Amino acid sequence: MFGADARYFTFFLEYVAGNDLSTSAVWRTPDDMFSGVKNDAMRIWEDISGALEYLHGKSVQHNDIKPANIIYSAARGAVLCDFGLASEARPTGLLTGGTPFYVPPEFLVKEQRNPPADVWAFGVTMLYILHHIPLPDARGAVRANAKRLYWQIHQVHQRDGSTSPARIDMQAWIDEVDTVVRGLDYKDSLARILRDMLTPHPDQRVSPSELRKRIQHEIWYTKHYKRQNVDRQTESSRPTKETGGWVRDPLLGSTTEENTEENTSVEGED
Numbered sequence: 001m002f003g004a005d006a007r008y009f010t011f012f013l014e015y016v017a018g019n020d021l022s023t024s025a026v027w028r029t030p031d032d033m034f035s036g037v038k039n040d041a042m043r044i045w046e047d048i049s050g051a052l053e054y055l056h057g058k059s060v061q062h063n064d065i066k067p068a069n070i071i072y073s074a075a076r077g078a079v080l081c082d083f084g085l086a087s088e089a090r091p092t093g094l095l096t097g098g099t100p101f102y103v104p105p106e107f108l109v110k111e112q113r114n115p116p117a118d119v120w121a122f123g124v125t126m127l128y129i130l131h132h133i134p135l136p137d138a139r140g141a142v143r144a145n146a147k148r149l150y151w152q153i154h155q156v157h158q159r160d161g162s163t164s165p166a167r168i169d170m171q172a173w174i175d176e177v178d179t180v181v182r183g184l185d186y187k188d189s190l191a192r193i194l195r196d197m198l199t200p201h202p203d204q205r206v207s208p209s210e211l212r213k214r215i216q217h218e219i220w221y222t223k224h225y226k227r228q229n230v231d232r233q234t235e236s237s238r239p240t241k242e243t244g245g246w247v248r249d250p251l252l253g254s255t256t257e258e259n260t261e262e263n264t265s266v267e268g269e270d
């Protein structure tokens with residue numbers, strides 16, 4: 001946040017030059033798939049893990065993590081916005097705000113939405129960013145190849161104990177997510193991280209700080225491994241003592257920026 005003026009009930013935020021991840025024709029294809037590439041995905045994963053680590057460290061939960069609330073450009077990275085539903089961590093009352101597709105299974109079972117709920121919502125977001133599912137929100141519209149699915153969060157829990165249509169729809173969606181997660185190839189380390197974000201039990205879900213470390217390790221490993229591979233391929237043209245040292249191949253420059261504290265992106269963070 002840049003500043004505030006109580007006289008006009010106004011506060012000033014950084015304008016983030018980028019589009020949110022649900023923007024059609026920019027980050028979303030006509031069939032509602034994310035249009036970015038793996039470098040985009042890794043940057044988003046790292047930046048938003050850092051943002052969640054920061055927020056949860058301040059005992060704040062966001063409550064509406066989803067592609068539409070993440071602004072991204074390759075130059076700026078990913079920035080979390082829309083704190084309209086943010087609350088203190090572990091709120092005592094029932095939270096019924098947010099976006100149905102990103103609400104975690106513990107809400108269905110125990111009416112619970114604590115900080116691990118943000119990790120679940122980010123996990124669903126990452127299923128979209130890694131091209132495993134179309135934009136979940138698009139299920140609320142009639143689609144050619146899937147049944148329309150939409151419900152109101154506050155209708156999931158009926159006070160008379162009966163099973164509401166909203167509860168049935170939410171369960172159907174959680175089952176769909178579960179099917180996608182079970183279908184991932186766990187030989188792939190990124191799939192294992194997704195699985196750990198989308199673990200049904202909130203206490204067993206990966207924490208944002210652990211998540212950020214694992215993603216940063218993946219980014220480091222990819223850079224390092226690729227570099228070694230290219231080095232091996234250019235071994236035959238290795239310069240001799242006479243011709244001088246290594247000549248750095250410009251293609252080896254990584255498109256992923258170094259991880260710094262400054263890259264932790266929360267809109268309005270001061």
Ligand SMILES: Nc1ncnc2c1ncn2[C@@H]1O[C@H](COP(=O)(O)OP(=O)(O)OP(=O)(O)O)[C@@H](O)[C@H]1O
Pocket residue numbers: 013014015016017018019020068069070071081082083084267
């Ligand atoms: N600081 C910012 N810089 C640039 N764009 C922003 C910024 N904050 C929000 N936006 C854009 O405006 C959109 C709506 O903002 P926000 O998510 O905060 O409001 P909202 O309550 O969700 O509004 P809406 O009624 O559109 O859902 C975001 O999805 C994002 O695309």
Ligand SMILES: [Mg+2]
Pocket residue numbers: 068069082
């Ligand atoms: Mg929003």
